[in-house]
Amino acid sequence: MAPPTSAHPTMPAAALAEEQARLPAALAEEQARLAAAREALARMLDTARLRVATGASVAGDRYTAETLGRMLKSHVKELTEEPDGPLYFGRLWFGASPAAGEHRDERYYLGRRHITDESGQPIVIDWRAPVSRAFYRASTRDPLGVRERRRYGWTGRHPAELTGFEDERLDGGTSVDVASRLVAAEIERPRIGPMRDIVATIQPEQDDLVRADLDRSVCVQGGPGSGKTAVGLHRAAYLLYTHRRQMKRGGVLVVGPNPAFLRYISAVLPALGEVDALQQTLAELVGGHPVGATDSEAAATVKHDPRMAGVLHRALYQRIGEPTGPLVVPDGSYRWRLPVEWLRRIVTQVRAEAPPYAIGRERLRSRVVGLLQRRAEGRAETPGGAWLRRMARCRPVTAFLDEVWPATRPEELLALLFGDPTVLARASAGVLDAEEQAVLRWQGRPRTARTAAWTAADRVLLDEVAGLLDHPAGHRHIVVDEAQDLSPMQCRAIARRSRHGSLTVLGDLAQGTTPWAASDWPDQLAHLGQPAATVVPLTAGFRVPAVVLELANRLLPELGVRVAPTRSVRTDGTLRVRAVPDLATATTEAVGAALGLAGSIGVIAADTRLPRLTEALRSAGIAVADPDADDEGVRVTALPASLAKGLEYDHVIVVEPAEIVEAEPRGPHRLYVVLTRAVSRLDVLHQRALPPALRG
């Protein structure tokens, strides 16, 4: 183990000398501790493996055996993933003040999960345990009973070795908190591969969000690189740990903007020991048919408008008819007769109860059967279960339901709405004007529910109708990333799935790039079904260096949203803006130079330019990863501007900003996203004039 780094950066000389003298002893202690922790983990692993081997035979039935087997296997997998990784990142040493409470004079090592010794005594405590909170929250101003906080540095190699530690004395009575070098190094560490967790360096304002109550919905408005995604994922891990039992039903769902983003974040939750959280794009969430057609801009705009919810609701409920005559049901030698007024009354009752449509139909069926039963009882008969079931399924009752409350599928309803102008006009009267109705109508060849090719927006509408027919299965908690980009109708798809749950909504109004992007949070939160969620701003930027952020922030005034500019916590990093004679050549040279430094490299250009650049790079012999493929180990990724959201690279090369702005109506927002992907270095290459805000 390398010698520990010195302690307090501002320590007076005498104290420093004393500290240096203490180091060898502290070092030996740390080494012994690490060895014990490794041994304990190895033992836990052996026990878990043994359980996998015997689990199936000791479990009573096949289902239990399978569940147990799966659980144990995932436990083994979790443990195996880190036997020689950094086992802990910090230590809390409580003092003797009353604030220390039951932890008086105790020392706790904090890591990604619990490690216990043979007798079950904790050696490492999970970062999510209540006592760990003080690690993130304690300060010299409010030490929370903590005497000293220690942070460990580890090598990135396997087995990970301790490279040093850093102590902060918190109960010294001074009121200055000194920035930690280890925290700064962690934040500035080059990025390679997928996103990683931040358990060692969660900041107090992030911790507040991570540990918010399960039932509290929060919305995080945070600038680029302020840690929104990190906070959302750590909150998911925290909730799964703290409310294990409640989370069993429905669990946690993380919704992200596209598959490339989900791949990028996919390793974080498993690294935190959580393998069961579902991670989906919105398209996967609404599921259903493959997208087989594209909407015009005008049609997409209407289809994503919240008024469509009312139109679909009306279209569906306009299918319900008035009973027009009595219902006669033959039953052996009898014919039961239900008068039309009775039928009208039960239809009105069920409508007023407003159940989901498909449930309403079944409820009406059982009310009809109830009336038939009354009739039978009037004849001194006591009908049994078999009779009731027969009545419920008999042809006249079903025919009555088909006429008055017809069964329907989402595809049928939408085909009816888009295919039949009269149905559309009736459902949207007073809501959509003639022009809006016209863009919704299918043109050309008649289509049916079977032959229709559905668009991406149609799938959201089909999901809305499915939600009117019956409630979808919900989740206990949903983390929604890039939430500013969701249309009201997409928001409703999420709201439907969290009717009995809570949300963590993450987004940045300045990064809204869809035609329906939100311009304020209250409306968006109302569409998401959580109008009372609190909006919490995060304004410290952990990704983008100050020089780079300063350039990107110049675009803010023209983005038409009111958000606070992000302030970078990073003073490192470089920015180079260069006019070049040939973009492909300059890009190849810039990538060549970047390959000489550590970390990942992202080349970002307007979608239409990118293929040419990729080709130029490949013909220069540079391996280039495709964001849609799993090209692990390839350092250079060519990324269309439209896919850059949420991702980050150590070195970013942005090619021809003017083209990125011109490529779409919300081009300036897109450029803002693109310029804020760099962790350490940003090169901006341009042949044409830069957009005005970036000049000068």
Ligand SMILES: Nc1ncnc2c1ncn2[C@@H]1O[C@H](COP(=O)(O)OP(=O)(O)OP(=O)(O)O)[C@@H](O)[C@H]1O
């Ligand atoms: N407390 C922290 N300590 C260390 N690194 C952090 C911390 N918070 C965030 N980061 C890092 O900063 C980077 C940006 O975080 P993240 O992607 O969560 O930000 P974001 O707000 O979602 O950004 P964007 O809006 O641009 O997608 C990540 O590499 C993340 O690991």
